[in-house]
Amino acid sequence: MSAPFDITVVGAGPAGIAAAVTAVESGARVLLIDDNPRPGGQIWRGDWNSGREGDWLNRLAASHVQLETSTAAIDERILDKGRKLILATGARELFLPFPGWTLPGVTGVGGLQALIKGGFDVANKRIVLAGSGPLLLACASLAREKGASVMLVAEQSDSAHLRGFTASLWRHPGKLIEGARLGLSLLGSAYKTNCWVESAQGREHVESVQLRHAGRTWQERSVLLATGFGLVPNTELAALLGCHVEDGAVHVGDWQQTSRPSIYAAGELTGIGGVDKSIVEGRIAALAATGREAEARTLFSDRTTWREFAAGLLRTFAPRPEVLSLAAANTPICRCEDIPLSEVAAHGNWRDLKLATRCGMGFCQGRICGSITRALYGYGPNSPRPPAVPAPIQALLEEREL
């Protein structure tokens, strides 16, 4: 079958949009697909006209990129669509288990951010945010802007680490960082470092959150708890296509090429690093895929900068041992199949764990619980099977009549 497109891009976040726009500007015929109703990925979704994202989204809208939204790439048939493939499937939130983490009212920080952007009313609601990283602050300032009572932002990282990192931030005027700065100044005493959530209490819904700081624990009344312990690359599709995955991220070379010929990867998928790393990687992938290596090379130093920034982020906000051991024996690890820590802990590898307990066999297929076991024990899902994301059975069939 002759491929209708020169380049297929999967994922219309910053990396995928930058890749698609760059490729189409090189004269390639480009298909961009995303499983959400609107392009933009985790941070630009729904924000059409502000600042830099507005630039990229407008360039996308004005371009000849063929955009297919609400379409998931679920298996190797994606390879038939174009001669080359750029994967930009982004990342999801990492959840770490603690007693009460599955109570209604407990969300990820990214999840809460998306809810608020989607119109969820937080006015006058008591909110605690706990975890690590600038996303906590970005979410806290958004919540406060919408009238929420932000009781506390608990940053588990210690202050020495943080000071070193913030001192280096002036070099990186990213939106995330601006948001974080803004948040920090707004929050004042509601921001605590060396502080983390120990548990959430409530009968049917969160009512209070137990926190620890400087050897002291106390309970904070709150109806929402947003936690954020970092992000995990969405490697399922790449792994399914046979791309080499290392330490939870797709391994790429200088040209963003994966271990599979004609398949490139860009953005959070190749290692968590934020929007600027995603954009520059998307551009390099597209330039390389369209034969413009010389131009791609001019972006290498930018990429190095953002990767170093990313490495700094990861070092600064790496979870401390205490937050990796918050779960109690009866705390669920696999939410889908309701498997508690006591049953999970006894196994030495993912396969034994799965076959003995069904952990990872539910709807999430290990996307949530497998990321947890990886963080806690160093192992997680390792046998990718279609569909890369849950999809109607209909989608497993060719597009001919039923």
Place this chain on the structure above:
Amino acid sequence: MKPDVLIVGAGIVGSACAWELSQLGLRVLVIEDEAVGGGATAAGMGHLVVLDGSEAEFELSAASLRLWDQFVARMPEGVEYSRCGTLWVAADQEEMAEAQRKHNFCAAHGVRSEMLDPVQLAETEPNLCPGLAGGLVLPDDGILFAPVAAQWMIRDSKAELLRATVARLEGRRAILADGTVIEAGITVNAAGARAPHITPGIPVTPRKGQLVITDRYPGFIRHEIVELGYLKLAHAASGESVAFNVQPRKNGQVLVGSSRQHGVKTHEIDRHMLERMLRRAIEYLPALPQLAAIRCWTGLRPATPDGRALVGPWPAQPGMYLATGHEGLGITAATATGRLIADYVANRPPIFDATAFLPERCFHA
């Protein structure tokens, strides 16, 4: 100390053998290079079903189900046993006649079964398409999650489990991949589709199957539903086939099968077969396309040329027994297989006359 019995393979069959042989007071060593219950046993649907393709097959499956009843009563909840019954659906009058024949066979052999007319069929399984001729329910068939059953059998047997790859199994000894030689009183080859890799000459070949599992839809179906053409399709000696075979997992997930491909040894999803299989299932369950699929996988059934399992002494290798070749019925048949091997080893009368499964038949074919 030299084990009395050395079993290669901790699939459901090897595990059942380990359990039964331990009951004889023998010291059992099981060698497995993957997870316990991680081979075809993990891939299978875990449908415990009485089949009547032949008198021998009936005896094997019925005896097994009786033994399974005793086992599941002792096993942990994680084995997810459910006596959901099998519903054989008849698409037309010809298949309805087959349902009637099966019904008579069951009656003559003391197995409960119940004929359904089209109205009863639609009441029993509202998601089946209209226009079917009827069906037959065998209420005592069931389903379970076989890996947990295998793990329980190994644990409860107190057999020793060695994680290693056997390179060759000859008579009374196993040679491991690292060259170690382990001698035993007797050996049992229960290596599933890999049995001939370690003991050349065993007539077992892989027959690949594919499955799709969905998100939870409690009540979407209530029985394991199988089309009556299943056996005809499944036993077609060569080539490829698909048949409608769906299962309600205890948690509401729907497991959709089944397909057969001969001689394929790899685990990749075969798109063509997957699609044929799903289209067949959709003919019977028109709402199926809207259900969310969460995972597809494949497994290799250990098949024999005559469609019968190999259970008993292997004359080519004195001291070795075979417990393999169960094709699509190994989870069901594991319990009686384990019992038969123990019967032979103990020299006591077999649980039923299982001459049809003796491997020696391979030498006078």
